[in-house]
Amino acid sequence: MLPLAPHGGMRATSPAGRPMKAVxxxxxxxxxxxxxxxxxxxxxxxxxxxxxxxxxxxxxxxRAVLGDRRFERMAxxxxxxxxxxxxxxxxxxxxxxxxxxxxxxxxxxxxQLALDMARLEWAHIEAFDNEAKPxxxxxxxxxxxxxxxxLELQPHLTLxxxxxxxxxxxxxxxxxxxxxxxxxxxxEERRARLRRRLKRHLRHKILFLAVHRxxxxxxxxxxEAGQFILLSAFQANAxxxxxxxxxxxxxxxxxxxxxxxxxxxxxxxSLGWFCRLK
Amino acid sequence: MPANxxxxxxxxxxxxxxxxxxxxxxxxxxxxVDWFEIISENFMxxxxxxxxxxxxxxxxxxxxxxxxxxxxxxxxxxNREHLKRLKRLVKRTKTPWLSDHLCWxxxxxxxxxxxxxxxxxFAAARVTARKIREARDFLEVPIAVExxxxxxxxxxxxxxxxxxxxxxxxxxxxxxxxxxNNIYVSSxxxxxxxxxxxxxxxxxxxxxxxxxxxxxxxxxxxxTHDHPVIDPVWKLYEHxxxxxxxxxxLLEWDARIPSFDEVHRxxxxxxxxxxxxxxxxxxx
Numbered sequence: 001m002l003p004l005a006p007h008g009g010m011r012a013t014s015p016a017g018r019p020m021k022a023v024x025x026x027x028x029x030x031x032x033x034x035x036x037x038x039x040x041x042x043x044x045x046x047x048x049x050x051x052x053x054x055x056x057x058x059x060x061x062x063r064a065v066l067g068d069r070r071f072e073r074m075a076x077x078x079x080x081x082x083x084x085x086x087x088x089x090x091x092x093x094x095x096x097x098x099x100x101x102x103x104x105x106x107x108x109x110x111x112q113l114a115l116d117m118a119r120l121e122w123a124h125i126e127a128f129d130n131e132a133k134p135x136x137x138x139x140x141x142x143x144x145x146x147x148x149x150x151l152e153l154q155p156h157l158t159l160x161x162x163x164x165x166x167x168x169x170x171x172x173x174x175x176x177x178x179x180x181x182x183x184x185x186x187x188e189e190r191r192a193r194l195r196r197r198l199k200r201h202l203r204h205k206i207l208f209l210a211v212h213r214x215x216x217x218x219x220x221x222x223x224e225a226g227q228f229i230l231l232s233a234f235q236a237n238a239x240x241x242x243x244x245x246x247x248x249x250x251x252x253x254x255x256x257x258x259x260x261x262x263x264x265x266x267x268x269x270s271l272g273w274f275c276r277l278k
Numbered sequence: 279m280p281a282n283x284x285x286x287x288x289x290x291x292x293x294x295x296x297x298x299x300x301x302x303x304x305x306x307x308x309x310x311v312d313w314f315e316i317i318s319e320n321f322m323x324x325x326x327x328x329x330x331x332x333x334x335x336x337x338x339x340x341x342x343x344x345x346x347x348x349x350x351x352x353x354x355x356x357n358r359e360h361l362k363r364l365k366r367l368v369k370r371t372k373t374p375w376l377s378d379h380l381c382w383x384x385x386x387x388x389x390x391x392x393x394x395x396x397x398x399x400f401a402a403a404r405v406t407a408r409k410i411r412e413a414r415d416f417l418e419v420p421i422a423v424e425x426x427x428x429x430x431x432x433x434x435x436x437x438x439x440x441x442x443x444x445x446x447x448x449x450x451x452x453x454x455x456x457x458x459n460n461i462y463v464s465s466x467x468x469x470x471x472x473x474x475x476x477x478x479x480x481x482x483x484x485x486x487x488x489x490x491x492x493x494x495x496x497x498x499x500x501x502t503h504d505h506p507v508i509d510p511v512w513k514l515y516e517h518x519x520x521x522x523x524x525x526x527x528l529l530e531w532d533a534r535i536p537s538f539d540e541v542h543r544x545x546x547x548x549x550x551x552x553x554x555x556x557x558x559x560x561x562x
Contacts, residue, residue, distance in 0.1 A: 131324035
């Protein structure tokens with residue numbers, strides 16, 4: 001998106017090496033109050049204000065992890081490398097996880113924590129307004145041959161394997177963000193303390209999570225390892241038989257695995273997670 | 279001239295923009311409002327709460343779509359995926375007409391999410407008009423283009439902004455969404471007489487008005503939609519109404535949004551000018 005720059009105004013020189021003041025003067029008229037460069041600068045500021053504001057709203061959890069200043073530096077680096085390619089700002093974070101994976105220096109030493117949080121926050125965005133296809137009832141599975149059947153999961157459902165207990169952390173942060181819109185800036189210090197406290201209490205723990213939408217509300221549902229493997233297998237287009245076998249191989253599979261899987265299917269079907277038998 | 283081909287011969291009255299902080303109030307209190315304008319892009323999604331709320335609103339109110347990213351003025355072709363989503367939404371809302379801005383904002387598939395001013399050239403008018411026609415043919419709904427507020431002008435311009443607007447809408451045979459606040463903002467930023475603007479556009483093509491507040495800085499005015507409408511803008515509105523007749527009017531309030539009642543009260547101030555116009559008409 002050259003020659004726009006996020007920090008302190010437009011770049012001094014164009015990519016071709018010309019002074020930006022001269023470039024601006026070539027095509028923008030000055031007026032009696034502003035030079036050509038200053039008039040163009042209004043647009044530069046609005047561009048960065050709009051995009052950073054959107055990113056700020058989309059990633060409150062990551063902001064809490066990194067702190068506002070680091071978050072802004074990282075956001076600017078990402079937005080410079082990946083300007084919006086969509087008509088909607090909803091998709092601004094589309095390439096963000098890959099960006100963090102390829103440039104972890106922006107989040108070190110919290111690399112894994114930041115990646116997990118970015119994944120969870122993107123999953124939340126997807127769950128909020130992705131499509132919900134007509135869901136399958138539990139009796140749709142009666143009489144099917146598990147070796148030949150594949151299951152499609154709802155587009156709004158994302159399965160996450162996280163390394164931190166981030167679900168409750170993010171819920172707290174989002175609750176606090178809701179208050180931010182209602183309260184004055186005088187509460188900013190209290191908010192910073194809350195974030196530090198929440199971050200201190202973040203525990204390193206393997207967490208399997210399904211981020212989904214039910215009755216137009218986004219939920220984070222914790223999963224057992226077997227459940228995660230089973231659902232992930234469906235997403236990877238495995239047959240029902242292969243998916244169940246994969247779940248059976250997990251260490252925490254119990255002796256009554258058949259009954260267990262039946263109970264899981266009943267819960268997931270009631271949440272509308274299955275949308276098609278293939 | 280309240281109803282014309284460019285607003286599908288409707289006479290909607292005074293509306294306000296549908297905004298998230300007002301959802302609960304509208305859905306629970308069901309206030310009497312002539313119509314709501316929605317930002318199309320906010321509802322061009324595949325599911326979830328936005329569409330659920332929209333459907334509930336559509337059960338009770340008339341809704342008109344207003345877009346921010348079709349970018350008729352960008353040099354590149356229209357985004358087909360964008361148009362397909364827009365058409366799905368048009369079918370859902372049954373919007374009588376659809377508006378977007380006379381501006382550009384994307385280049386090489388990259389989006390600025392801004393409403394950038396155009397060079398007022400005949401070549402730009404031709405390209406823009408062609409794209410408006412293409413969009414209208416695809417969407418099968420009347421289109422009105424809105425004049426934007428701007429902070430920069432181009433050396434290459436061959437005409438005034440109002441001449442450019444007229445050139446585009448005549449070539450495209452489309453309507454105008456006339457934003458009188460934007461005219462005021464641009465007139466102050468570019469030192470022109472806003473009444474010249476109003477007197478020299480094809481009034482018979484005005485499908486809708488926008489009114490809004492703005493923010494004054496030391497050296498320029500920014501179109502922020504975060505204040506009530508100021509008196510000079512109401513004066514422009516009054517002047518415009520005299521040329522167009524009573525026309526669908528909408529108040530935009532997008533930042534530091536006050537209560538629903540406050541926004542609606544501000545919008546209804548437009549009635550004062552419409553009634554003045556009506557009494558003058560009767561006297562004449």
